[in-house]
Amino acid sequence: MHLIVFRLSFRRALLSLRREGGWRTSFGSLLGICMLFQFLLLGLLAAAAMRSLLLSNSDLKLEIRSEAPRGEVQQFLTTLQQLPYVERAVYITREQALARIKTEDPSLAAFFEKFQVDNPFPDTIGVTLLSLADYPAFSTFLSDTHWQQLVDPSLLSTITHQEERVRELLRVANGGQNLATILLLLACGILLSTVIEFTRRNALSRSAEVLVERLMGADNPLLVLPFIWEATLLLWGSIVMSAIVLSLFLLILPTLVPALSSGGALASLYLTAVPIVSFALPVSLILEFLCAPLLALFGVWLGIRPSLREASL
Secondary structure: OHHHHHHHHHHHHHHHHHHOOOHHHHHHHHHHHHHHHHHHHHHHHHHHHHHHHHHHOEEEEEEEOOOOOHHHHHHHHHHHHHOOOEEEEEEEOHHHHHHHHHHHOHHHHHHHHHOOOOOOOOOEEEEEEOOHHHHHHHHHHHOOHHHHOOEOOOHHHHHHHHHHHHHHHHHHHHHHHHHHHHHHHHHHHHHHHHHHHHHHHHHHHOHHHHHHHHHOOOOHHHHHHHHHHHHHHHHHHHHHHHHHHHHHHHHHHHHHOHHHOOOOOOHHHHHHHHHHHHHHHHHHHHHHHHHHHHHHHHHHHHHHHHHHHHHHO
């Protein structure tokens, strides 16, 4: 019996949408809000990716003194690699540093060759810490007088400055997440009000129909179901269309922002965001599809309740 009622109400919803053209305006509004919702969600995920990148990878460059004995430098490198909070430590010679500059910044390398500038880069050790929380422990380790004979003592202030900068970027990322969350909630409220207004206009245009069905003994669920189906179908259509637009935007994003492409300044952020977005967006779309009928139910009930009261009177 319930299945028959659902089928009949679904058919009535389709017939109403075909018969009346007023739904196109509401669909346009819903589509705009859904697109705004998707892009705000993308901004929230981008802020989360930035936060994850800052927390997971903390790269440092340790300049080795030119007079440092090779044996002690090798011992220092081995000790670094054995520290529990160091993900990796790599020795980079000044020749390797110059070769990397020739690849990454040919104009600077050409400047060195034009003015016959000798290789200005010292031997360094590249260190990647496991997380931002390991900065203080690493600073304490470098403050040992034995290691200060190998590396520049001013490096400690540089590490402290870098830690403060990363923490400032983390505050920016957290603020971006909070702002995106507030705007997402605001978009949900606007979406709900749009559904309510669409249902109210539908109920007013079909007030005579609702009144006749009410007088013939139809109960509230039977009267409300077609409106719920109409709102749900429009929401589903808006979600699908907004998801397609978002997918196309993500495909061309590296072209629009070259810094996100391979070798760009934001390439690491892009690589960090790809797995997060690839997992979160499909899950969010499924949740949106599941929540659409609930949103339609709530919005339709608020929108049609005055008409039901008038019909009962």
